[in-house]
Amino acid sequence: MSSDRDEILHAVSSAVLAVTRHLSVREVLQVIVRSAQRLLDARYAALGVPDDDGSFAEFVAEGITDKQWDAIGPLPRQHGMLGAMLREATPVRLPDLRGDPRFEWWPKAHPVMKDFLGVPISDGDEVLGIIFLANKRTPGGFTQADQDLLTLFAAHAAIALTNARLYENGRELAMLEERNRMARELHDAVTQKLFSLRLTAQAASSMLDKAPGKAGAELERVQRLAGEALSELRAIIVELRPAELDRHGLAETLRKHVRLLDRLHPARVAFECDELPPLDPAMEVAVLRVAQEALHNALRHSGADQVTVRLAFEGKRLALTVHDDGEGFDQGESRGLGMVSMRDRAESVGGVMAVDSAPGNGTTVRVEVDV
DSSP states (O other), X not given: OHHHHHHHHHHHHHHHHHGGGTOOHHHHHHHHHHHHHHHXXXXXXXXXXXXXXXXXXXXXXXXXXXXXXXXXXXXXXXXXXXXXHHHHOSOEEESOGGGSTXXXXXXXXXXXXXXXXXXXXXXXXXXXXXXXXXXXXXXTXXXXXXXXXXXXXXXXXXXHHHHHHHHHXXXXXXXXXXXXXXXXXXXXXXXXXXXXXXXXXXXXXXXXXXXXXXXXXXXXXXXXXXXXXXXXXXXXXXXXXXXXXXXXXXXXXXXXXXXXXXHHSSSEEEEXXXXXXXXXXXXXXXXXXXXXHHHHHHHHHSOOSEEEEEEEEETTEEEEEEEEOSOOOOTTSOOOHHHHHHHHHHHHTTOEEEXXXXXXXXXXXXXXXXX
């Protein structure tokens, strides 16, 4: 037991210290869950942080593949055993979860879980989350010693989670201050260039008839000033990227967005993702915005039953695909500013966008960008 306790203390100390390496809350939770699964020899392990809407702001699990998650569907709600643990804030150890009256049901594709051990993650009287294990590989199920170790683990996990939140709150405040500074710079730098641009254009217009050579030189200056203003605007837009991208990266930000839409709309919205390399910040912003616009179009206008978002890394290219099985449209007809905006965003980071659609055959939007 002493060696087990030493090992678990080392593991949770790594999780507590993880925030000093600037890991996100989700990454800290993953450290905790993976360590708990390994050290207590469980087939499944999960950790949930509740939100205020009856679901979970964060939910990480080990033992379940992305394909299984897609089949299971949206994040669990705060019902059944998970809801009971959040309300009761006491450890739960069962030989068979299904025999407990607090158990309700699982989605069809959910793996069968038998022996169960769950512990609340608390800070004083506040329940920050719950951590639970299922299907111990060693015969005999979970023991009191396992419960003691997981309780110890949860106490340290509370420190890690609290520290991660403090770190992210501090970072968000710093980002807000930086955005205010950049807003002032935007006003000072870009506004000045646009004013010069207007005066130069007026001067060129007045010279067209009497001095066309000088007018041409002024028009060249207009082009240069417009290019400089555009570059400065793009740089500021990149720095004003969504805070979620800083916390979670493109893949997880888009995954969370898809899960939210799946809960809010009658259509089934699924997400698939390859393992991605580090991405340029401007590329992440552009791809996220294209995905959001394509999803908006599909869910509001296509009448689709199924929408699938996929991020793939193919060779040295990032590929975003948003496909719906909706009504489709005639590509010869004008589709408004949405398509233009998506194409402009893709091209702003050197990407290309293609749209494939026909009446009755759904729509596929695909963006490819060199990484």
